[in-house]
Amino acid sequence: MKKIIMVVMILTLVAFIFTGCKSDDKVVLNVYNWGDYIDEDIFDTFEEETGIKINYETFATNEEMYTKIKKGGTQYDIAIPSDYMIEKMIKEDLLEKIDLTKIPNFVNIDSRFKGLAFDAENAYSVPYFWGTVGIIYNTNLIKTPVDSWGALWDTANSGEFTMIDSQRDSIMVALKKLGYSMNTKDLNELEAAKNALIEQKPLVLAYVGDNVKDMLISEEAAMAVVWSGEASAVIQEYDYFEYVLPKEGSNMWFDNVIIPKGAKNIDAAHQFIDFLCRGDIGFKNADYVGYATCNTETMKLLDPSLIGTTYAYPDEALLENFEIFSDPGDFIKEYDRIWTEIKAN
């Protein structure tokens, strides 16, 4: 009994030592990112060069990050959300303005990715990684080449493919197939998309989140709707997979770096963003993460065979009908209702 009490006291002491002992002399930057979305070695490089220490935390979805930043009391200096979330955060005044004069390496960013709809002047965000949503399939199992979303409604593929277990991504697929904008607020178009998805449901093997790669490799599924980064990971290990950008168009996504409002170390944050935009650092990152970089200097350092591939750096011509997700605002309730109806069916 006494022993237990002693152990508790010692452990509590240890805990408080660790929390209370913040070295006030070093500047600490709190970075909030997707899991495994950055090469953590660069933190050491950054600290060596600038003396700024990095505190690193991770999140699993944009929504969780948003809830944490908006409603939580914790202060992050850097976060890396996706396009529509950034748009939402700008609207709700949750971001600090970025002073581009403090980010000279911003010139390295591909001009195609500057001034995108969700942040027209890059006043709040700097591009980090980008990609597309498309169809990946196992050429050993699916012999006819796929080029359209229609393949996912083809009864010949019944039980062979997966959809993404996310409201907007799956509704997007149906909307694009029907020729509508994926950001539509037209209730008729959404109703049509809903019916298409309900019609499709019996053919779908599963609505998956994250383990789609394993499913493809183990041949549990022959085809899947995936993000380009995941396709890249699979194809680089198993070359009999193909990643296709459907002809009806699809989603183009961007993960940008932002500074949440109220960040304590805004200057250090700018330094870090500038650091990320360096060609060599961008390369270390892109090489480790395997997603497509927005940095032209980095692209020069990459394996040239990656350029032009559908899953990494596709030709611009293929991206014609691609849209970026916009923040639906309150309209999300409609998407939610539709999704519930599809799932509850």
Place this chain on the structure above:
Amino acid sequence: MVTKILNKFYTVLIFGFLYAPIAVLAVFSFNDSKSTAKWEGFTLDWYQSLFQNSYIMKSLYYTVLVAVIAAIAATIIGTFAAFGIFYMKGWKQRAILNVNSIPILNPDIVTGISLMTLFVALNIELGLLTMIIAHITFCIPYVVLSVLPKFKQMPAEMLEAALDLGATPWVAFKKVIYPEIKPGIITGALIAFTLSIDDFVISFFNTGNGVSNLSIAIYSMARRGIKPEINALSTLMFLTVLILMLILNKRTKIEEI
């Protein structure tokens, strides 16, 4: 005789069921591929890179620290709570037990977000302390539910008898009640520890300042594919626990748990 064989068979079946995924995980921790789908050859790479990954190691440290503190605190509070609750009467007891169940029946997201809102409203900065408080909060009810049945099983007048015979309340508790409920306490502590190690949602919303736990690290990786280092880590954790238990078993004569 037949029952004995049946018993053994059933036990093997159940334990096989429990350990099947562990075995799979352990095997794939040596897989020379990033996925757990196909076997591509044997490698020790992941074990090596595991120790070089400071983020995972730090998360592991916090996970164990929080779990131990929360389990101990929850067990102490919960045991004394069960004691008090057991002697309550009528509607009071029912009400308290219902409130006790709230953290158990609420979806993690509700518990997590409501606690986060509370901390923010009280202006408490999110970090290790809030994570520990949150963990203790969802562990206590399970401890109460583990210890209470032992109280019910105890001969009713034991406490009164001990007090009548001149024992002080503390001695009565220590010498009379405690031995009776000890199995429940240990079960409660085990369950609390288990829940704490595995918690994601509640931890995610109630931490900050660079404090992460293993669950947060793992769930955050899910989008990109869980790093094989995690498989290696889990396998190592198992081996550590198994070895610890074997040592404990050999060195102490635990006649009762």
Place this chain on the structure above:
Amino acid sequence: MIKRLSSGPYLLWIAMFVLVPILMIFAFSLLGKSPEGGLVFSFSNFSRAFEPIYISVLVRSLKIALEATLICFLMGYPMAMILAKMNPKYRTTAVMLFVVPMWMNFLLRTYSWMTILGKNGVLNGLLSLLGLPQMTFLYSEGAVLLGMVYNFLPFMVLPIYTVLMKMDKSLIEAAEDLGGDKKTVFFKVIFPLSLPGILSGVSMVFMPAVSTFVISNLLYGGQYMLIGNLIEQQYLVVNDWNFGSAVAIILMLLILVTMAIMNRLGGSNAEQRGVNLW
């Protein structure tokens, strides 16, 4: 006096960290959006929660939870008995070994099951070795139940075990002496005496099981919407904390009522000691 002091810290803690937050949730649930855009007192969230589509989601969640709890009980009780009768030397280790698999991260455990149950997974591999036809295990209700039972079994076994292990042997002996056969002794003596443990076990399984959804997402390919999904979507994606809270409150009341009924049905003996769990 000591009895009151004893639960003091607990009551304070619960008041601060359970009651206050749940009151906040309750407050959220009673706020609805007014036409002007602000928040007003309103029952709209509750009335919306009773729409048929949400009720069907709730019913499905309850059904799965009940099934999982039942299977856990049927599998767990014998296991608890075996553990209780074990040689004390090995017993502690066995109990710990029972819990240790739960120390592996939940996501990893479930992914592992997918590797085992997959089309080209371990189970099917074994089947083909034995010359048996391949089966589809994944993406079925069976897989979900398996996943749930896997995750909740220890919570059912442990409380029952702790009660069984110190059962008053004299009562059992008396029953046997009075001529009872094994079946009678079990159903009339052992089982009723173990009810407190059973009730705890059922509580620790059923209650969380209703709001579990990750298992279903992974092992049934997200084909279902369960009440846990719904609530999480409201809080995170839709940002409608008010509706989410209303659903959560309804869920809470429903579960508490179900537990009260279960207690009445199975726990008339529990009243002897003045501890009605509900």
